[in-house]
Amino acid sequence: LSYDPIHRLDLFQLPTSEVKLEAYLDKITRNGNPITESEPWQLQEFIAQGMEYAAMIVVRSNHLVTMTCCPSSASQLNYIHVEVPSIREWIEGFMAGLRKSEYTLTGQLCFDFMVVNEDKRQVAYPIECNPRVHTQCTIYNSDDVRTVLGSLLLNDTSEKEEKMIQLLERDYKNRSDSEMMNVYWFYNELFKVVPNFWLLTYNESDDSNRRSKALMQDVPSISNRVILVGLMYVPAVLMSLILLLPVIIFMYIAHYGSGGSNSLSDGEHIWVIMMKLGVFLNRLAYLHENVEGDFWMYDPVPFLAKNHVQVASRLLATIWTGVEWKKIDFAIGKVVEVGGD
Numbered sequence: 001l002s003y004d005p006i007h008r009l010d011l012f013q014l015p016t017s018e019v020k021l022e023a024y025l026d027k028i029t030r031n032g033n034p035i036t037e038s039e040p041w042q043l044q045e046f047i048a049q050g051m052e053y054a055a056m057i058v059v060r061s062n063h064l065v066t067m068t069c070c071p072s073s074a075s076q077l078n079y080i081h082v083e084v085p086s087i088r089e090w091i092e093g094f095m096a097g098l099r100k101s102e103y104t105l106t107g108q109l110c111f112d113f114m115v116v117n118e119d120k121r122q123v124a125y126p127i128e129c130n131p132r133v134h135t136q137c138t139i140y141n142s143d144d145v146r147t148v149l150g151s152l153l154l155n156d157t158s159e160k161e162e163k164m165i166q167l168l169e170r171d172y173k174n175r176s177d178s179e180m181m182n183v184y185w186f187y188n189e190l191f192k193v194v195p196n197f198w199l200l201t202y203n204e205s206d207d208s209n210r211r212s213k214a215l216m217q218d219v220p221s222i223s224n225r226v227i228l229v230g231l232m233y234v235p236a237v238l239m240s241l242i243l244l245l246p247v248i249i250f251m252y253i254a255h256y257g258s259g260g261s262n263s264l265s266d267g268e269h270i271w272v273i274m275m276k277l278g279v280f281l282n283r284l285a286y287l288h289e290n291v292e293g294d295f296w297m298y299d300p301v302p303f304l305a306k307n308h309v310q311v312a313s314r315l316l317a318t319i320w321t322g323v324e325w326k327k328i329d330f331a332i333g334k335v336v337e338v339g340g341d
Helices: 018-030 085-100 135-139 143-154 158-173 186-193 207-214 224-257 266-285 301-321
Strands: 051-060 063-071 107-118 121-130 182-184 290-292 325-329 334-337
Touching: 051 085, 051 135, 063 085, 063 135, 063 143, 063 158, 085 107, 085 121, 135 158, 143 158, 182 186, 186 266, 186 301, 207 266, 224 266, 266 290, 301 325, 301 334
Parallel strands: 182 290
Antiparallel strands: 051 063, 051 107, 107 121, 325 334
């Protein structure tokens, strides 16, 4: 089955009316991903009541070397490792089944699970599997964890496997929620601050409703450390605003000239932006609790190259070719194009 980065988020459900079905089939055809004999789609049972998780495993000769698991979403760009017994039980059973078969598996697999409560116990249902490395591997981010992971990949032993479980528990399970290590991507969090508008729609479709609810929340406390970090970024922010001022003015005039309307006033939008900016600066202020997926102080080149060269070049390519794009994935440095993979 081919990977469809756009319609995988639709969760279109059957049964439905013939009118809705025809409308959806017409939509995916216009988007360049029609259902054909050579490009079939697969129907799956829809499990609504449950918690979705993503898991990545490393396997050597049908033996589970290491596993990481985290709460999942349609576009996964934040990772906090959790140990889910029902998922580990399913994966151990999967490994046991492989050892009894004629097949030998070595490599990396990533799964999506729905965990539901049945008869007062948690049951894990696998809903997707991909034979590849997952960006979730960024949870292995402490220096000693990386060392053990490298050693495991070269020569795994039961002692090293147990050591890895203990280290992940140290970094995640044995901390309070406020100290829980969170893996994020800098530009993904930055663009979350900006509301959806006619030229750029980065956030989810219900972003306007979420911002309306944010107005009803208490103003988050801002520590001196966050204020200091904000002041450090003032020169860069001012320079960016000066360079973008003509574009901002044009977008503002074009929006109101087209009769566009928002559920929030300009003042309310600015207030929510400031609240979200405070959350963003909090990540930068407390780096021991918030780990950027690409940035490493000993080698910043991957962070700079992916965000400022790769993504920028892919956006310029869409302008050159005229191909419409739908979203930017800063985790893998990808610009998702209509009809692309």
